Amino acid sequence: MRILHFYPGKDDMIARYVDMLLNVMAEYVDSRKSTDLSELKKSIKQWKPDIIHLHGCWEFTTFMALIHADARNIRYVFTPHGQLEPWIMRQNYWREKYPKLFLYQRKILKKAYSIIAMGSMEANCIKNYGxxxxxxTVRNPLITETITTVDAGCQVFAVYNKVLNSDVLKLMDDKTITALSVLIKAGQALDEKWISDKEYNIVKGIGQNDWFRLLLYSYQEEILSTVMKGATILQFIIPDIDFSSVSFYLPEKHHKSRPLSSKRNSDANMEFVTVIKAAHERISHKKLTLSNVLELSSFLRTAIVQDDKIERYLREEELSEFAGRLMQVAADFTCLDVGFMPVTSINDRATRKIKRIITKHLEI
Incomplete structure (x- = not known):
């Protein structure tokens, strides 16, 4: 893990705090610090940090550091260092704090993956902004004896991990995402004969960190059991991790996935249409999930349907094109083969929009 600390360099207490973190985390985190923007840009380009930790409020250079981090998709953590405490906020509020708050300080707060307050009063103040x-909340051992420097370092490190364990799809490369699709396919087919040598080698080629992110993402999307089945079918030894004990952030408006169909229909053709109708309703509210796509592909791999009847039913419901787009989505996310598709897949702009809705389910 590479952490780049940034602060404008004018506050001696912040400088001491950053040095304290660098020292106590030296054995388990690769950390550096920057105090000016040119140095920050150089470190971002050459060192490629996983997280940028911004310190202190009311400095425009901190906002510029945010812009550089954001432009390169680097996550950042923000520590106000008590500068959002109510009594400080009241000092020169209308002439100084209010303009800065709404010009850039608000954006720093809103876009942070995590905010580390140093006390409950400051935490409540930040929360009240909404x-x-x-x-x-991690107390500062330089100003209180209620926490040691070692414990403070461990708690801040836990925040870094929580940030990197959130919205993990963005941290997965194309190869790992493809490996996930192959594992889903194997987990639904329940037979390795459906997996080509090329697909198998893609899964074989991912590293330990890739496995962790893949499995964590599967857990968060509620598809872990299928992925684990796929790994077992393909005889991969995977890390034994209790993901219920892994901390991560979810979007504020996060919604858990709900099945598209709550009961089986004796007519498989009608059940397929029912699933398509439910998916169409979910997509209109931007609530279609990866778990829903797996539900659809699992049904198509096992059900016996009649293409002509389905085509007629879909035409009557004006869902033919939408169903075709879902076939493409299922192919991309679960490696569903054309032979299982009762309608021709459609890959167009609307299809890509559906995929974006699905991939943004856990976006922070």
């Missing part, structure tokens, strides 16, 4: 609820 701009970001991802707030952690």
């Amino acid at each position: 701009w970001n609820n991802r707030i952690e």
Whole structure:
């Protein structure tokens, strides 16, 4: 893990705090610090940090550091260092704090993956703004004896891990995402004969960190059991991890996945149409999930349907094109073969929009 600390360099207490974190985390985190933007840009380009930790409020250079991090898809953690405490906020509020708050300080708060407050009063103050609820409290051992430097370092490190365990799809490369689709296919087919040598080698080629992210994402999307079955079918030894004990952030408006069909229909053709109708309703509310796509592909791999009847039913419901787009989505996310598709797949702009809705389910 590579952490780049940034602060403007004017506050001696912040400088001491950053040095303290660098020292206590030296054995398990690769950390550096920057105090000016040119140094920050150089470190981002050459060192490629996993997280940028911004310190202190009311400095425009901190906002510029955010812009550089955001442009390169680097996550950032923000520590106000008590500068959002109510008594400080009241000082020169209308002449200084209010303009800065709404020009850039608000954006720093809103876009942070996590905000580390140093006390409950500051945490409550930040929460009351309503701009970001991802707030952690870690006391400053330089000003209180209620926590040691070692414990403070461990708690901040836990926040870093929580940030990197959130919205993990963005941290997965194309190869790992393809490996996930192959594992889903194997987990639904329940037979390795359906997996080509090329597909098998893609899964074989991913590393330990890739496995962790793949499995964590599967857990968060409620498809872990299928992925685990796929790994077992393909005889991969995977990490034994209790994901219920792994901390991560979910979007503020996160919704759990609900099945598309709650009961089986004796007519498989009508059940397929029912699933398509339910998916269409979900997509209109931007609530279609990866778990729903697996439900659809699992049904198509096992059900016996009549293409002509389905085509007629879909035409009557004006869902023919939407069903075709879902076939493409199922192919992309679960490696569903053309032979299982009762309608021709459609890959167009609307299809890509459906895929974006699905992939944004866990987006922070």
